[in-house]
Amino acid sequence: MQPEDRDDPTLEAVSQLESASPEQTYELGRRLGTLLAAGDVVGLCGDLGAGKTLFTRGVGVGMGADRRYRVASPTFTLINEHPRVASDADLAGRPKKLVHVDLYRLEELDEMVEIGLFDYLGGDGACLVEWFDRLAGEEPAERLELRLEATGDERRRLTARAFGERHRQLLQAWLHEHRQDRGEGADEDDEEEAR
Secondary structure (H helix, E strand, C coil): CCHHHHHCCCEEEEEEEEECCHHHHHHHHHHHHCCCCCCCEEEEECCCCCCHHHHHHHHHHHHCECCCCCCCCCCCCCEEEEEECCCCCCCCCCCCEEEEEECCCCCCHHHHHHCCHHHHCCCCCEEEEECHHHHCCCCCCCEEEEEEEECCCCCEEEEEEEECHHHHHHHHHHHHHHHHHCCCCCCCCHHHHCC
16 A cells, blocks of 8 residues: 555555556556446556556457457547447446547646546446546546556566445455466455455
8 A cells, every 4th residue: 555545545456467467557457347337437557668558458359349449548539439339238237438538648627527538427328447546536436546667577566455335345356366377266265356
């Protein structure tokens, strides 16, 4: 836990995951995508080349975004919407679309308001925001923040910070799925890991 975390009453959980390859980073995103609900906000932070867009591609596949539209970084378009391919029954409580936002080129809050960013947060889609730290102080109270850091040529550390009960539950479910993928089973306490 970072020192500033101790002073944040909305912080529910902190955890770290490791990825040994781009394929694992993609798979972590895909697993998270299967768990997202309408209105979820995931903020991605990390240096250029840390794997934010690759992770988001995995999320898109996991949540069932239309594969005809490749998830690419919206650095110049700023916001891309990727609709889900699903029946109305499949959409109950699930996001209707992936909203992929890239704040790299924006520095002022006015610019973020102008592109309609805040209209997407908490809407009928799941919203993934690259360069989320640019929101500094304007983040939604309910969110999952992920910091991707290179720890080697292909290795990445993902530090997850969940704010609010819904996103704490999302983090716990994601950790559980990750353990299952690694063959660690569910004997371990997911609640303990997400602290």
